[in-house]
Amino acid sequence: MPCPALPDGFDATDPDLLQSRIPHPEFAELRQTAPVWWCPQPRGITGFDDEGYWAVTRHADVKYVSTHPELFSSNTNTAVIRFNEHINRDQIDVQKLIMLNMDPPEHTRVRQIVQRGFTPRAVRSLTDALRLRARAIADEAGRSLSADGSFDFVTRVAVELPLQAIAELIGVPQEDRARIFDWSNKMIAYDDPEYAITEEVGAEAAMELIGYAMNMAADRKQCPAKDIVSQLVAAEDEGNLSTDEFGFFVLLLAVAGNETTRNAISHGMHAFLTHPEQWELYKRERPSTAAEEIVRWATPVTAFQRTATQDTEIGGVPVKAGDRVGLFYSSANNDTEVFDRPEQFDITRDPNPHLGFGGGGPHFCLGKSLAIQEIDLIFNALADALPDLRLADDPRRLRAAWLNGIKELQVTAR
Numbered sequence: 207m208p209c210p211a212l213p214d215g216f217d218a219t220d221p222d223l224l225q226s227r228i229p230h231p232e233f234a235e236l237r238q239t240a241p242v243w244w245c246p247q248p249r250g251i252t253g254f255d256d257e258g259y260w261a262v263t264r265h266a267d268v269k270y271v272s273t274h275p276e277l278f279s280s281n282t283n284t285a286v287i288r289f290n291e292h293i294n295r296d297q298i299d300v301q302k303l304i305m306l307n308m309d310p311p312e313h314t315r316v317r318q319i320v321q322r323g324f325t326p327r328a329v330r331s332l333t334d335a336l337r338l339r340a341r342a343i344a345d346e347a348g349r350s351l352s353a354d355g356s357f358d359f360v361t362r363v364a365v366e367l368p369l370q371a372i373a374e375l376i377g378v379p380q381e382d383r384a385r386i387f388d389w390s391n392k393m394i395a396y397d398d399p400e401y402a403i404t405e406e407v408g409a410e411a412a413m414e415l416i417g418y419a420m421n422m423a424a425d426r427k428q429c430p431a432k433d434i435v436s437q438l439v440a441a442e443d444e445g446n447l448s449t450d451e452f453g454f455f456v457l458l459l460a461v462a463g464n465e466t467t468r469n470a471i472s473h474g475m476h477a478f479l480t481h482p483e484q485w486e487l488y489k490r491e492r493p494s495t496a497a498e499e500i501v502r503w504a505t506p507v508t509a510f511q512r513t514a515t516q517d518t519e520i521g522g523v524p525v526k527a528g529d530r531v532g533l534f535y536s537s538a539n540n541d542t543e544v545f546d547r548p549e550q551f552d553i554t555r556d557p558n559p560h561l562g563f564g565g566g567g568p569h570f571c572l573g574k575s576l577a578i579q580e581i582d583l584i585f586n587a588l589a590d591a592l593p594d595l596r597l598a599d600d601p602r603r604l605r606a607a608w609l610n611g612i613k614e615l616q617v618t619a620r
Contacts, residue, residue: 210239217245218261218534219252219288219509225398225605228508230549233537236263242523245532252607253289253298259511259530260520263537265544265561267521271512271531272565278512278531280569281309287511287532288607297409303454306462306569313568319447320455321572323375323434329575332374333583339370340583344591351619356598359615360472367584368467371576372459377422377433389415390460398605398613412457419456423449459573465609466506467577470562471584472601472612473504477551478585479597479617484553489589496553497581502560503551508536508610510564535561536610592619 210232218229236243241264249257262268271278284298284307301307305316322328347362369383378386392411423439427449430436438447438455447455477500478485488496509532516527525531539560540548563571571577588595598618604611 265541273567282513340587344587416453469506474500501562
């Protein structure tokens with residue numbers, strides 16, 4: 207296999223790189239020449255006591271690793287591909303209590319419980335309330351323009367519906383949504399110096415969120431209500447979540463259900479405004495395929511990781527037990543073996559077998575249908591209330607190792 211022509215020191219988890227761009231040219235080179243490629247790293251720079259990981263960049267290989275949890279563990283080193291050099295192993299290991307970082311059979315048990323909140327019926331029951339909230343968010347953004355007609359789309363629009371959806375789903379009072387937003391920001395922003403968030407501040411925010419959720423669970427155990435929290439925790443001895451498990455479930459929701467959908471909406475708006483023919487098409491026809499293409503285009507989680515449980519192979523490349531394996535969804539979602547002209551933003555793309563919700567297997571995103579509904583509702587509301595939106599400035603990207611984040615997107619409605 208030929209050696210890939212990559213810049214010296216290339217690492218697709220480098221937060222400085224991801225703050226500036228997603229490395230699509232390098233991913234294309236890897237898919238062509240070395241789809242399973244060893245990426246060396248200085249020992250300890252990512253929080254792991256090793257010297258690198260295998261970068262898996264092809265769609266088929268990402269799916270293979272994702273659907274073989276007996277060979278590739280989420281629990282051994284967690285699914286987060288890069289922390290930073292300041293984290294210690296105990297801080298990593300405590301995250302194994304989150305469902306994202308569990309392996310079967312424990313993962314199977316917890317997922318079977320929490321998926322009660324994400325049945326098609328449960329998601330449909332939120333539609334009318336979320337449609338009204340989406341319209342209110344769009345209308346309020348239009349009413350609160352600055353003197354020049356501009357506003358930050360991220361804070362005025364993109365953050366709101368995912369937070370309100372979580373609040374609606376699990377019964378968090380709407381007046382507490384700003385606290386959830388603040389806690390989740392602190393948990394994932396430790397790589398961005400603008401936020402000046404340390405690992406300690408992030409850990410403290412996580413504990414505050416977990417404590418908030420645990421108190422909610424304890425209240426429902428004492429006084430069950432007709433809500434999803436009561437269904438998940440009220441009868442622990444009947445196969446429900448413990449108070450601790452519910453706390454970590456809400457922690458996962460705050461990141462997986464909030465940060466990712468927020469960034470999909472932000473990237474989706476940027477894509478529409480830099481592809482105005484697609485915005486005109488959307489306003490005219492409202493294709494049901496748009497939300498899936500927004501997720502493919504955005505791929506809010508650029509990568510997660512697994513750890514090999516035994517000596518094995520990926521795409522014919524030997525991988526040793528204990529090796530970390532990076533699953534690069536951003537690359538898989540632009541694989542020309544799967545997608546026709548993936549570099550084009552096409553809201554009519556169908557079929558669209560993207561891996562923006564994971565590569566299948568036990569960790570396929572539990573909240574996919576809710577996320578798609580939120581994206582669909584907010585863009586329908588924006589097309590009605592703010593059809594003349596235009597880009598006012600380039601987006602400001604989040605400095606992060608595994609999130610494709612936008613922290614500011616200035617738009618104008620005049």
